[in-house]
Amino acid sequence: MLGFIGRRLIYLVPVVLAVTALTFLIASLLPGDLAVAMLGDQATPENVAALHKKLGLDLPLWRQYLHWLGGVLTGDLGASHRTGETVLHAIANRLPVTIELMVIAELGGLLIGVPLGILCAVRAGSSLDKAVSGLAFGILSVPPFLLAILLIFLFALRMGILPATSYVPLSQDVLGNLRSMALPGATLALLEWPALMRVLRSDMITTLQENFIAMARAKGLPQRRVLLVHALKPSSLTLVTIIGLNIGRLIGGTVIIETIFALPGLGRLIVESIYTRDFIILQGAVLFVAVAFVLINFVVDVLYAVLDPRIRHGRA
Amino acid sequence: MQSISGLHTVLRGIAVSCAALIALGGVAASQTRGGTVTMGVEQDIAGFDPIVVGVYDTGPMAAAALLFDTLTRLDDNGVVEPRLALSWSSSPDFKKWTFKLRPGVKFQDGSPFDAEAVAFNYDRMMDPANNCRCAFFLNGISNIDTPDELTVVYHLRVPSVNFPALLSPPAVTNVFHSPKAIKELGEGYNHHPVGTGPFKLKSWQIGDRIVLERNPDYWNPGHPYLDEVVIRPLPDPGARFASLVAGDVDIIWDDQADAIKKAMGMPSLRVNQYDGSGISTIVLNVKKPPLDDIRVRQALRYAADIQGFADAFAEGLYQPAKDPYGSGSFVKCKDPGTLPFDLAKAQALVKEYGKPINLKFMVTAEPRGMGIGQIFQEFWKAAGITVTLDPVDQTTFVTKSFQHDFEIGGWRIADLADPEPQMYADFHTGSPVNIAQYSNPEVDKLLEEARSVADQEKRIADYCQIAKILNKEVPWIWLFSNHYFNIAKAELKGVHKQYSNTVDVADAWWEKKK
Numbered sequence: 001m002l003g004f005i006g007r008r009l010i011y012l013v014p015v016v017l018a019v020t021a022l023t024f025l026i027a028s029l030l031p032g033d034l035a036v037a038m039l040g041d042q043a044t045p046e047n048v049a050a051l052h053k054k055l056g057l058d059l060p061l062w063r064q065y066l067h068w069l070g071g072v073l074t075g076d077l078g079a080s081h082r083t084g085e086t087v088l089h090a091i092a093n094r095l096p097v098t099i100e101l102m103v104i105a106e107l108g109g110l111l112i113g114v115p116l117g118i119l120c121a122v123r124a125g126s127s128l129d130k131a132v133s134g135l136a137f138g139i140l141s142v143p144p145f146l147l148a149i150l151l152i153f154l155f156a157l158r159m160g161i162l163p164a165t166s167y168v169p170l171s172q173d174v175l176g177n178l179r180s181m182a183l184p185g186a187t188l189a190l191l192e193w194p195a196l197m198r199v200l201r202s203d204m205i206t207t208l209q210e211n212f213i214a215m216a217r218a219k220g221l222p223q224r225r226v227l228l229v230h231a232l233k234p235s236s237l238t239l240v241t242i243i244g245l246n247i248g249r250l251i252g253g254t255v256i257i258e259t260i261f262a263l264p265g266l267g268r269l270i271v272e273s274i275y276t277r278d279f280i281i282l283q284g285a286v287l288f289v290a291v292a293f294v295l296i297n298f299v300v301d302v303l304y305a306v307l308d309p310r311i312r313h314g315r316a
Numbered sequence: 317m318q319s320i321s322g323l324h325t326v327l328r329g330i331a332v333s334c335a336a337l338i339a340l341g342g343v344a345a346s347q348t349r350g351g352t353v354t355m356g357v358e359q360d361i362a363g364f365d366p367i368v369v370g371v372y373d374t375g376p377m378a379a380a381a382l383l384f385d386t387l388t389r390l391d392d393n394g395v396v397e398p399r400l401a402l403s404w405s406s407s408p409d410f411k412k413w414t415f416k417l418r419p420g421v422k423f424q425d426g427s428p429f430d431a432e433a434v435a436f437n438y439d440r441m442m443d444p445a446n447n448c449r450c451a452f453f454l455n456g457i458s459n460i461d462t463p464d465e466l467t468v469v470y471h472l473r474v475p476s477v478n479f480p481a482l483l484s485p486p487a488v489t490n491v492f493h494s495p496k497a498i499k500e501l502g503e504g505y506n507h508h509p510v511g512t513g514p515f516k517l518k519s520w521q522i523g524d525r526i527v528l529e530r531n532p533d534y535w536n537p538g539h540p541y542l543d544e545v546v547i548r549p550l551p552d553p554g555a556r557f558a559s560l561v562a563g564d565v566d567i568i569w570d571d572q573a574d575a576i577k578k579a580m581g582m583p584s585l586r587v588n589q590y591d592g593s594g595i596s597t598i599v600l601n602v603k604k605p606p607l608d609d610i611r612v613r614q615a616l617r618y619a620a621d622i623q624g625f626a627d628a629f630a631e632g633l634y635q636p637a638k639d640p641y642g643s644g645s646f647v648k649c650k651d652p653g654t655l656p657f658d659l660a661k662a663q664a665l666v667k668e669y670g671k672p673i674n675l676k677f678m679v680t681a682e683p684r685g686m687g688i689g690q691i692f693q694e695f696w697k698a699a700g701i702t703v704t705l706d707p708v709d710q711t712t713f714v715t716k717s718f719q720h721d722f723e724i725g726g727w728r729i730a731d732l733a734d735p736e737p738q739m740y741a742d743f744h745t746g747s748p749v750n751i752a753q754y755s756n757p758e759v760d761k762l763l764e765e766a767r768s769v770a771d772q773e774k775r776i777a778d779y780c781q782i783a784k785i786l787n788k789e790v791p792w793i794w795l796f797s798n799h800y801f802n803i804a805k806a807e808l809k810g811v812h813k814q815y816s817n818t819v820d821v822a823d824a825w826w827e828k829k830k
Contacts, residue, residue: 084506
């Protein structure tokens with residue numbers, strides 16, 4: 001098991017290097033110049049050249065990258081040229097919002113998706129299965145912003161029971177925080193469950209045809225026990241993969257949801273840093289998301305091994 | 317000259333005191349103290365240190381109006397009134413302006429606001445070593461003198477008749493930061509602003525909200541009325557309006573025609589409107605053929621149905637501009653000679669010109685810029701002019717404009733309290749900001765006169781004459797007069813006029829306690 005973890009950790013290094021190098025390259029290809037953006041109406045050629053020199057933008061790209069990488073290795077991610085906020089401070093500020101949103105979205109998605117997935121697998125082909133699948137596809141094809149606006153319309157404007165936009169930090173007021181997260185969390189959860197439900201359903205249908213299930217049923221075990229104890233675990237490999245990918249995706253923030261609900265999360269930080277050519281913040285945030293993504297997938301791999309002993313032992 | 321300005325000030329002072337005396341009885345009873353106002357603005361606020369942020373947009377200006385004070389302010393009739401400056405006077409040539417400061421004013425950290433503090437702020441912004449974007453706005457000032465503790469003298473490079481009015485908006489170059497706080501906090505100052513204003517910073521959750529609380533030691537007794545103001549960036553316009561309707565916020569900055577129209581029909585909300593003194597415009601680079609031919613420029617103007625554009629896309633909320641002076645400007649021209657929409661005339665001019673006309677229209681690569689580009693593309697196509705769009709990002713747009721590297725572009729005239737600085741910069745021969753490269757000796761002469769005579773009637777006549785010439789020669793095609801909106805709960809009173817597009821709740825109060 002330790003060797004397995006060690007092997008996976010080594011993969012982290014090239015992935016992170018590739019991701020950050022690529023971000024650097026893409027950022028440098030973006031039209032517009034940080035120095036021009038900062039100087040604005042003062043962007044005379046001399047001023048731009050002086051600022052380039054001051055910020056190290058006159059060096060060749062690979063040297064800029066190495067310089068930045070050197071900073072990262074010594075724990076210095078830099079600070080925004082635009083606001084003076086350090087990258088670490090910016091991320092630490094935004095992360096709780098994004099993580100909370102992610103947890104609510106995934107828990108909510110699982111809470112709806114797993115029971116419906118099991119139900120549909122057991123009654124595959126029934127009218128219930130068809131209705132739920134239809135609903136899932138319907139929701140999958142609704143764009144997130146539309147769903148968000150619909151929920152605002154219903155719960156904030158029509159019923160007036162939830163705020164349309166407001167962010168209350170968890171540390172300040174737990175109930176207020178949950179109220180402020182209810183609509184964005186619900187929007188995301190509603191968008192997450194269909195995929196979870198679909199993969200669980202199809203894996204479960206396969207599992208239910210296995211011999212050991214027939215065996216369990218033959219022993220006279222109650223249906224609930226067969227489903228939840230015997231069938232659910234081996235059917236959840238794809239589910240875990242999807243959850244891992246979702247978490248990785250959501251850790252980068254959900255730009256649209258965060259913008260509509262005015263939540264100060266990582267997604268808005270990244271988008272704003274692109275708009276304002278704030279590349280130091282952008283680089284730092286992308287690095288963070290990349291590392292988090294790799295680590296989460298690593299945890300998913302470990303979970304595979306827990307769920308399926310064949311992965312733990314064999315080289316298959 | 318000095319004496320006239322001085323007399324004006326005295327007379328106005330008397331008038332103001334009388335008005336205050338009359339008002340006192342009636343108003344005092346209804347102006348409730350206390351309560352919180354939550355304001356939704358469009359963009360996130362990057363900070364307040366001029367060196368770091370360079371310029372304040374609408375969101376930061378709304379906060380700056382509360383945190384800081386300016387030397388002067390415009391009252392609801394657009395007349396300059398004293399704030400941190402008690403009185404002012406100028407030299408006969410309007411190149412030297414002397415301001416007497418209000419005594420006894422303190423910054424929120426207890427340090428004194430005096431001439432030294434004013435000079436410190438300007439020196440810091442103008443120091444070339446600081447490379448401040450803001451220095452651009454201070455080009456007209458050669459230096460600042462402080463003969464005594466409460467006197468500040470501005471030495472200007474060029475005459476400025478209406479200089480005190482230009483100091484009134486809470487723009488980055490007009491507000492005063494505590495020198496003590498700047499020295500002590502260094503880089504941290506950007507997110508810990510300290511001013512003299514009616515509200516001081518309580519907390520700041522970056523990206524989410526700024527909480528301001530009453531400054532108990534404010535120099536203006538009895539003010540402010542509110543206990544707290546919360547400023548929240550709400551970038552999505554739909555959600556911003558929904559937040560107001562749902563009661564999460566009390567007042568929002570807005571520019572969406574559908575929301576504004578809807579709010580006008582809701583008794584629980586009030587739409588506050590303000591006509592700006594500036595306009596938005598299309599710019600024709602008159603040095604680039606075929607735009608050097610007046611017939612081509614006139615054809616472009618005749619073919620543009622700007623009223624139709626306004627009706628279709630802004631539901632009539634915005635008015636087409638007839639000259640470079642917005643509806644809120646004191647310059648009102650009876651007959652500026654604006655060329656009307658007349659497709660037949662446009663077609664005739666194109667025919668007369670004889671050669672095919674192919675032009676490139678530089679627009680910003682976002683929905684608004686592209687939308688305007690496409691609409692005008694269609695207008696001009698009808699007249700037989702082929703225009704291709706050249707979408708670029710915002711920074712490139714500005715750079716190329718200054719380098720005159722475009723054929724058709726866009727620009728705007730901001731809402732300054734006087735047309736002088738921008739008219740001169742935009743249309744005087746050889747001015748670096750004259751992006752259309754327009755040159756007309758007669759216009760030059762009028763521009764020079766209008767900024768160095770005190771007679772307001774004469775100045776207005778000059779500016780109207782300039783408008784007439786520009787309307788005939790069409791270096792710019794005026795689009796809309798700037799018009800600004802905020803939407804507030806109906807019980808929120810005392811919101812200032814939206815000068816410079818700043819939603820200012822410094823003197824706001826709740827009609828019944830919230």
